[in-house]
Amino acid sequence: MHRHDTAPPGIRRxxxxxxxxxxDIQAGLGPFLGVFLLAHGWKxxxxxxxxxxxxxxxxxxxxPLGALVDGTRRKRLYIIVPCICVVLASALVLGSQAFWVVAASQVASAxxxxxLAPAIAGMTLGLVRQAGFNRQMGRNQAFNHAGNMVGAGLSGLLGWQFGYPAVFALAALFGVLAIVSVLTIPPAAIDDRAARGLADKDEGSAQASGLAVLLDCKPLLALAAALLxxxxxxxxxxxxxxLAVVDAEHTDGPGFVALTIVVAQAVMIVASLVxxxxxxxxxxxLVLMISFLALPxxxxxxxxxxxxxxxxxxQILDGVGAGLQSVAVPGLVARLLxxxxxxxxGQGAVMTLQGIGAALSPAVGGWIAERLGYPAAFLALGxxxxxxxxxxxxxxxxQGLRAAS
Structure with a gap:
């Protein structure tokens, strides 16, 4: 079993x-879905x-998925299966733009x-342990943002040249390459006890509910509420x-959305390393406070x-906020727990409250934009x-937060 604070260079690569x-597959179609549906008559x-x-x-x-990641010794499987599912679910939208088909696709993809996030965090912790986690997560996120930037740029170019099916094809290719990458990490290199945050002498249990974990750790609850x-x-x-710019300026949808992603992700690479x-x-x-200040x-x-x-x-400000959080949130949760x-x-519980906010945002923002205009929606969200x-x-x-920081 892996017992060192850093994994061998080949495994880290x-x-x-x-x-x-x-x-490129973690968010499914992401922002491309909006302009794709707008082109098919959706409001x-x-x-x-x-x-x-x-x-x-x-x-x-x-x-629940975070709890399963804590308990499983097959962490690679929690990356391989979602990669396949996201690509297949996204492909459904190409065949039909009916509301319930699109909704089913988004449910499966989400x-x-x-x-993916708790699986990557758990695998990283199991490979480099607590002492190496902050630095490795910074590198992970820099590569993740670089992948987003390259994927978005290629998606915009391919979407402009060949249409939206090319965007799906690129996501499928990235999915295959992600699976190949995870298969090159030997299961024996992942210390499953370290991946859960257990000391060598502890038996521990992964059966606690996310709510119990939050209530037991007040700094974690404060973090989750702020992220919500x-x-x-x-x-x-x-x-x-x-949507606002494409609607007002009649610009190329895939190309403009790709530009928004590329700008943000380029900043996120730097922000994650910072x-x-x-x-x-x-x-x-302090890292998280700077990220919160960027959004208003x-x-x-x-x-x-x-x-x-x-x-x-x-999008530069988006890159600052998201780039800082992509390293600070999993790092702080791992330190607190x-x-x-x-x-x-705990990662899953924080992501659940974060997800409540993220889930409400498109509906609230979308209806405000439709009734009062896009500027009102942006001011309300900020x-x-x-x-x-x-x-x-x-x-x-x-006290707990100050000690962890």
Whole structure:
């Protein structure tokens, strides 16, 4: 069994390749779904609603899947099966744009994607253990954002040249390469006890519910509440901004959405590496506060700059917020729950509350945009995120959080 704080370089390269190729399939169609449905006559309110249905489905299974990841010795399987399911579910939308077909696709895709984050976090912890986790997660996320950037750029180019079927084909190719990458990681290299956050002498149990884990750890509950409000404001911002500009400017849908993703992901690569070092030097609290501050400013800029050039300030701020959180959130959860044997249950519980906010966001934002206009939607979403800042300021002196940071 693996007992070192760092995995051999070859295994770490496989893990980083997995994060790179997984990026293009992790969110299914993501923002491309909105402009695809808009081109087929859907309105923003209905588009937001179908995204919310998928988000709710993913939210409901995230914590149970985290518990399963804690308990399983087949962590690679929790990456291989979701990769296959996301590609197949996304392909359904090509065949039919009927509401319930699209809704079923989003449900299946969201449920499969929900397994990927705790599986990657658990596998990483099992490979490098607690001492190497923060640094390796920073590298994981840098490769993940690079994969998103490359995938989005290629999707935009292929979608412009060959239409939306080419976007699905690219996602399928990335899915195959992700599976190949994870198969190059030997199961014996993953320390299943370390992956759960167990010390060598502990037996532990992975059977605690996500709610019990949250209630037992008040700093974790504060983190989850702040992330719920952040993602309530954040999740709909990118798809709505893409719809707003495409609707107003009649620009190329796939190309513009690809540009929004490329800009954000390029910033996220840098932000994830900065987060890794800032967390080591100043702690996780400051990293997360900076990420929360970025969203209200993003909402203000989006409301005032519905134009193709506005993608740069809007998505640079998205990159700052998401890039910092992609490293700080799993790192802080792993630190808070170290020694409990319930790290992935905790990751799932935090993601569940985060998912509640993300699930509500498209429907609320979409209907506000349809009734009051896109600027009102951006201001409302940015305003909701102010709650994250208030919660995080209130818990700045919380003992458990200060110790973990």
């Amino acid at each position: 496989s893990l980083e390749a997995l994060n790179f190729f997984m990026a 923003s309110g209905l588009i937001g609603s179908v995204m919310t249905i998928g988000g709710i489905a993913g939210m409901l299974v995230t914590t 449920m499969a994607s929900a397994a 409000l952040f993602h309530f404001g954040n999740a709909a911002m990118l798809p709505l901004y893409g 987060a890794m070092r800032l967390a080591e030097q100043r702690g996780y609290w 400013l993003r909402g203000l800029i989006a409301a005032g700059c519905i134009a193709p050039w506005g993608v740069f300030p809007v 170290d020694g409990t044997g319930r790290i992935n249950v 305003g909701i995120a102010l709650g994250s800042i208030a919660i995080w300021l209130a818990c700045a002196r919380m």
